[in-house]
Amino acid sequence: MRQPTAIVLGIALAFGAAAVQAQQNRAEVIHWWTSGGESAAVKELANAYKAAGGTWVDSAIAGGEAARSTAINRIVGGTPSTAAQFNTSKQFHDVIDAGLLNNVDEVAQKNNWDKILPAPILNAIKVKGHFYAVPVNIHMPAWFWYSKSAFAKAGIAAEPKTADEFFADLDKLKAAGVVPLAQGGQPWQEKILFDAWLAHTGGSELYLKVYRDRDAGAVNSPAFKKVLVSFKRLKTYIDAGSPGRNWNDATAMLITGKAGVQIMGDWAKGEFQAANQTAGKEYGCFPGFGPKSPYIIAGDVFVFPKTTDPAQIKSQHLLADTFTSPATQVAFNNKKGSIPIRTDVDSKGMDICAQTGLQVMKDPSRQLPNPEMLVSPDVAGVLQDIVTKYWNTNQSADDAVKAIALAIKG
Amino acid sequence: MPPTRRGRGLRHAAAYAALLPMAATVLLAYLGTVAWSVRVSVSSSRTLPIGDFVGFSQYTRLFASERWMLSLENMALFGALFIVGCMVIGFLLAVFIDQRVKGEGVLRTVFLYPYAMSFVATGLVWQWLLNPELGLQSTIRSLGFPNFTFDWIVRQDMVMFAIAIAAVWQASGLVMALMLAGLRGIDDSLWKAARIDGIPTWRVYLSIVLPMLGASIGTALVLLSVGVVKVFDVVVAMTQGGPGLASEVPAKFIIDNLFGRANIGLASAASTVLLVTVLAVLAPWLYSRQRSSRQAGAHS
Numbered sequence: 001m002r003q004p005t006a007i008v009l010g011i012a013l014a015f016g017a018a019a020v021q022a023q024q025n026r027a028e029v030i031h032w033w034t035s036g037g038e039s040a041a042v043k044e045l046a047n048a049y050k051a052a053g054g055t056w057v058d059s060a061i062a063g064g065e066a067a068r069s070t071a072i073n074r075i076v077g078g079t080p081s082t083a084a085q086f087n088t089s090k091q092f093h094d095v096i097d098a099g100l101l102n103n104v105d106e107v108a109q110k111n112n113w114d115k116i117l118p119a120p121i122l123n124a125i126k127v128k129g130h131f132y133a134v135p136v137n138i139h140m141p142a143w144f145w146y147s148k149s150a151f152a153k154a155g156i157a158a159e160p161k162t163a164d165e166f167f168a169d170l171d172k173l174k175a176a177g178v179v180p181l182a183q184g185g186q187p188w189q190e191k192i193l194f195d196a197w198l199a200h201t202g203g204s205e206l207y208l209k210v211y212r213d214r215d216a217g218a219v220n221s222p223a224f225k226k227v228l229v230s231f232k233r234l235k236t237y238i239d240a241g242s243p244g245r246n247w248n249d250a251t252a253m254l255i256t257g258k259a260g261v262q263i264m265g266d267w268a269k270g271e272f273q274a275a276n277q278t279a280g281k282e283y284g285c286f287p288g289f290g291p292k293s294p295y296i297i298a299g300d301v302f303v304f305p306k307t308t309d310p311a312q313i314k315s316q317h318l319l320a321d322t323f324t325s326p327a328t329q330v331a332f333n334n335k336k337g338s339i340p341i342r343t344d345v346d347s348k349g350m351d352i353c354a355q356t357g358l359q360v361m362k363d364p365s366r367q368l369p370n371p372e373m374l375v376s377p378d379v380a381g382v383l384q385d386i387v388t389k390y391w392n393t394n395q396s397a398d399d400a401v402k403a404i405a406l407a408i409k410g
Numbered sequence: 411m412p413p414t415r416r417g418r419g420l421r422h423a424a425a426y427a428a429l430l431p432m433a434a435t436v437l438l439a440y441l442g443t444v445a446w447s448v449r450v451s452v453s454s455s456r457t458l459p460i461g462d463f464v465g466f467s468q469y470t471r472l473f474a475s476e477r478w479m480l481s482l483e484n485m486a487l488f489g490a491l492f493i494v495g496c497m498v499i500g501f502l503l504a505v506f507i508d509q510r511v512k513g514e515g516v517l518r519t520v521f522l523y524p525y526a527m528s529f530v531a532t533g534l535v536w537q538w539l540l541n542p543e544l545g546l547q548s549t550i551r552s553l554g555f556p557n558f559t560f561d562w563i564v565r566q567d568m569v570m571f572a573i574a575i576a577a578v579w580q581a582s583g584l585v586m587a588l589m590l591a592g593l594r595g596i597d598d599s600l601w602k603a604a605r606i607d608g609i610p611t612w613r614v615y616l617s618i619v620l621p622m623l624g625a626s627i628g629t630a631l632v633l634l635s636v637g638v639v640k641v642f643d644v645v646v647a648m649t650q651g652g653p654g655l656a657s658e659v660p661a662k663f664i665i666d667n668l669f670g671r672a673n674i675g676l677a678s679a680a681s682t683v684l685l686v687t688v689l690a691v692l693a694p695w696l697y698s699r700q701r702s703s704r705q706a707g708a709h710s
Binding site for chain 2 (some may be wrong): 065066068069072076091094095098100185186187239240241242243244245376377378380381385388389391392393
């Protein structure tokens with residue numbers, strides 16, 4: 001009899017304690033970080049918030065789309081969470097326009113976000129002079145990863161500095177009997193490859209003219225067509241099993257030395273880590289061709305749904321404040337595989353790829369927003385359809401140009 | 411003692427009261443949400459529902475979309491392959507089990523088992539099996555047939571066939587179960603009569619038994635047709651609509667636009683079109699069923 005009583009008492013006490021704590025800066029946070037590395041990363045955010053005197057209520061929902069639609073449904077339904085994750089993009093701009101988000105101007109001004117944040121991120125979170133989201137990381141979706149053993153087998157001594165050198169290396173890899181380019185044949189991965197190719201071979205200016213200015217002249221220019229043609233040339237270096245392949249299966253081809261190069265976001269590091277490989281030892285990374293290559297910026301933010309409850313607003317501000325502090329930034333991003341949103345942090349604990357990324361970020365002229373920050377989710381989706389069709393069929397570059405010109409008008 | 415008029419009225423009232431929650435659910439949850447979707451489909455809604463009215467511009471955009479038209483074509487092709495495949499294989503399996511084979515219980519479970527599993531898992535296995543670098547093709551090539559080719563899943567023109575194979579594998583067990591129930595309902599005396607007349611077994615199945623399975627066939631067809639219209643999981647698990655747009659289907663178009671592309675106006679227009687399609691398929695079937703039951707009533 002004694003033991004059950006003790007258990008009941010313990011449970012009652014635990015609930016009682018939780019109920020008392022829940023009064024203190026309770027913050028319910030919706031996010032989609034559910035995989036092993038991701039949930040370890042989000043724990044860093046939660047711990048930082050708890051250390052700052054808050055109570056973290058975790059609402060993890062698997063899958064970005066599911067998490068975002070839950071957040072939006074709850075906002076529309078009138079029972080929003082304290083904060084909700086979105087990508088650094090235009091995904092939440094409709095919600096801002098509808099007046100359903102609180103701004104965090106107070107925290108932004110106190111911490112001088114205008115100075116410390118890179119311009120592409122500022123443009124994504126600052127609407128009509130107000131800050132509507134707190135950025136937590138920078139992901140670069142178009143890193144070049146390569147297997148050192150495959151490069152050695154093909155006799156490639158140095159990382160390529162130009163697109164021509166890159167093609168020459170791909171040829172060497174092919175001759176050595178490895179799959180030159182490990183490509184996951186899913187539309188979003190093909191779009192990443194295309195964006196990387198546009199940025200690296202077409203240049204930042206053309207990239208921005210197409211995505212930011214929606215300039216039909218730029219789309220119809222010979223330079224853009226050249227990008228499309230050489231993009232398609234990459235297809236001659238993939239294997240027959242590419243269509244439908246998941247990105248991590250493509251990364252595994254590098255890990256086992258079956259393939260040479262993969263162009264993918266920095267989340268690929270997690271796969272190498274899980275296979276006990278170290279950057280600079282078994283695999284290498286470079287963000288583009290040469291020392292001036294553009295660096296595409298993507299990432300995650302948290303938005304704060306509208307509320308007039310002063311306690312909730314206080315929690316929202318506390319969240320924004322702790323998420324962006326230098327110590328939290330380093331702890332979180334080391335686990336997440338991304339790099340901090342600010343460059344004034346201690347980079348000693350980071351791997352060499354992250355250190356390279358942080359170094360690149362110090363040069364604002366190399367920063368390039370990812371397309372999702374420049375076009376609406378709708379247009380981004382249509383562009384993805386066009387790219388995947390062009391990549392997978394015999395469609396001519398001219399027809400693809402026509403389709404893209406039509407899509408960016410919309 | 412016969413119930414009084416008043417007593418019967420009260421009993422009816424009680425029955426209606428008991429049905430009320432169900433009726434409310436149907437009206438609000440089903441018809442209400444359908445009406446809501448149709449309403450959203452004539453607005454300019456993007457991430458959030460907006461109450462404006464833009465006429466049929468979402469529908470115009472929908473039918474101008476190459477991907478949507480391709481999705482409809484793919485659905486039609488998949489539907490034909492899937493329904494014919496399931497019906498033929500399901501019927502043959504049922505006939506096979508109907509021969510009073512040994513271990514019938516085990517076989518029935520084995521054939522029906524795929525239907526009980528989620529395509530999210532089995533689709534992935536099919537993806538690997540059909541992948542030319544990992545699955546069947548590379549295995550058979552390594553066995554000493556270097557020219558063996560089976561790469562449907564990565565080919566623009568054949569990918570829907572690859573998906574249909576996996577889908578038929580999953581659903582033919584269900585058809586088998588339905589058909590088997592029908593076969594078991596056929597009276598033994600019929601078989602005896604046929605045997606006395608010396609009619610070969612296959613002929614009995616084809617000319618006598620099959621026409622008697624009308625109800626089972628109808629049920630199977632309706633279930634399979636619904637499966638065709640809402641086909642989604644098998645595509646997402648196996649190809650994600652690729653290579654390119656070659657295996658896109660309407661349900662995936664709707665989900666993509668509803669969530670990922672923040673385009674609920676267009677997604678609602680697409681689902682309205684899909685609903686109309688389903689009604690167009692179901693209406694003749696319901697009508698003919700009603701007519702035949704009325705005729706049967708008149709004869710008796």
